Amino acid sequence: MANINTPIPVLKLNDGTSMPMLAYGTGTAWFKKGEESKVDQGVIDGVKMAIKLGYTHLDGAEAYKTEPELGTAIKEGGVPREKLFITTKVMQNVRDIQNALKSSLKKLQLDYVDLYLIHEPFFAKSDEDLQNAWAEMEALQKAGLTKSIGVSNFLPKHLEAILKTAKVVPVCNQIEFHPYLQHTELLDLHKKHNIATTAYGPLSAATKAKPGPADNFLAALAKKYAVSEGEVSLRWCIDQDVVPITTSSKEQRLSDYLRAATFKLTPAEIKQLNELGQEKHFRGFWAAKFDANDRS
Numbered sequence: 001m002a003n004i005n006t007p008i009p010v011l012k013l014n015d016g017t018s019m020p021m022l023a024y025g026t027g028t029a030w031f032k033k034g035e036e037s038k039v040d041q042g043v044i045d046g047v048k049m050a051i052k053l054g055y056t057h058l059d060g061a062e063a064y065k066t067e068p069e070l071g072t073a074i075k076e077g078g079v080p081r082e083k084l085f086i087t088t089k090v091m092q093n094v095r096d097i098q099n100a101l102k103s104s105l106k107k108l109q110l111d112y113v114d115l116y117l118i119h120e121p122f123f124a125k126s127d128e129d130l131q132n133a134w135a136e137m138e139a140l141q142k143a144g145l146t147k148s149i150g151v152s153n154f155l156p157k158h159l160e161a162i163l164k165t166a167k168v169v170p171v172c173n174q175i176e177f178h179p180y181l182q183h184t185e186l187l188d189l190h191k192k193h194n195i196a197t198t199a200y201g202p203l204s205a206a207t208k209a210k211p212g213p214a215d216n217f218l219a220a221l222a223k224k225y226a227v228s229e230g231e232v233s234l235r236w237c238i239d240q241d242v243v244p245i246t247t248s249s250k251e252q253r254l255s256d257y258l259r260a261a262t263f264k265l266t267p268a269e270i271k272q273l274n275e276l277g278q279e280k281h282f283r284g285f286w287a288a289k290f291d292a293n294d295r296s
């Protein structure tokens with residue numbers, strides 16, 4: 001039987017910092033329809049529940065409008081700030097990144113975040129726009145407002161553009177990643193530059209992308225390891241050095257996800273799941289933006 005007290009593994013990033021390899025997200029199950037100023041107690045309770053269960057890596061964003069709730073939960077969560085790994089991202093205010101992070105920190109009631117990300121590259125009309133935004137990110141890191149800087153939803157061409165002028169290589173690229181969206185070429189580029197991959201939508205093959213060619217194999221692996229198909233999906237990420245970001249409002253589910261730290265898939269199982277996954281393409285987020293840019 002899995003022991004859910006097994007610690008979550010950590011990944012060493014290219015700037016020397018460490019990232020817990022399972023994160024709790026505040027952006028999807030928690031989609032906020034109303035005004036940001038209207039506090040959603042459900043989000044606060046959800047994050048506090050995650051912290052209580054042992055999640056220390058918390059993923060936020062300016063766009064989610066949940067930074068105030070994330071900040072309150074961090075304050076009330078009972079775990080010292082320095083033991084947490086807090087990410088937030090810039091989207092709406094990407095043309096004024098300095099003030100965007102200052103505003104996010106105020107909402108989060110924090111002096112610094114562990115990781116600040118450019119949420120998506122599609123605002124840029126030229127490579128220069130991306131390069132200028134990245135220079136702003138570097139300045140924020142130098143000023144100590146964020147320990148690490150990275151990107152999200154960048155394709156190879158976007159990464160290559162910023163790497164031409166970057167003084168600091170992004171620590172990570174947060175992308176949609178699951179058996180039906182493996183981004184092989186992008187991950188090769190990440191490896192070449194020691195850029196970590198963080199994965200949103202990691203449960204997709206076991207949830208919204210069903211039915212699919214991996215269904216039977218996921219079910220067999222779940223049976224073998226006495227976990228759910230979702231937990232197999234999370235482990236499939238971890239075993240490939242990819243950091244999954246998941247979420248749920250259900251305590252049992254959130255607790256069960258932690259079992260992903262308690263077992264390991266074999267190289268042959270990973271290979272088979274990869275091969276089955278390649279038989280189907282599924283993208284759950286940003287489809288309109290990506291389809292014009294990429295089918296990987």
Ligand SMILES: NC(=O)C1=CN([C@@H]2O[C@H](COP(=O)(O)OP(=O)(O)OC[C@H]3O[C@@H](n4cnc5c(N)ncnc54)[C@H](O)[C@@H]3O)[C@@H](O)[C@H]2O)C=CC1
Binds near residue numbers: 029200
């Ligand atoms: N950078 C970006 O553009 C994006 C970042 N994110 C981040 O990643 C986090 C996680 O993203 P998700 O796609 O939600 O991750 P996910 O693939 O882990 O899905 C989690 C969702 O699946 C549901 N679920 C779990 N087990 C299920 C089952 N057996 N049947 C049906 N549903 C089930 C959960 O209740 C939850 O709503 C977000 O909260 C956000 O922080 C998400 C999307 C885009």
Ligand SMILES: O=CCc1c[nH]c2ccccc12
Binds near residue numbers: 027028031063285
């Ligand atoms: O981060 C990506 C998905 C997402 C969830 N909520 C929002 C709100 C605004 C932009 C993107 C998202």
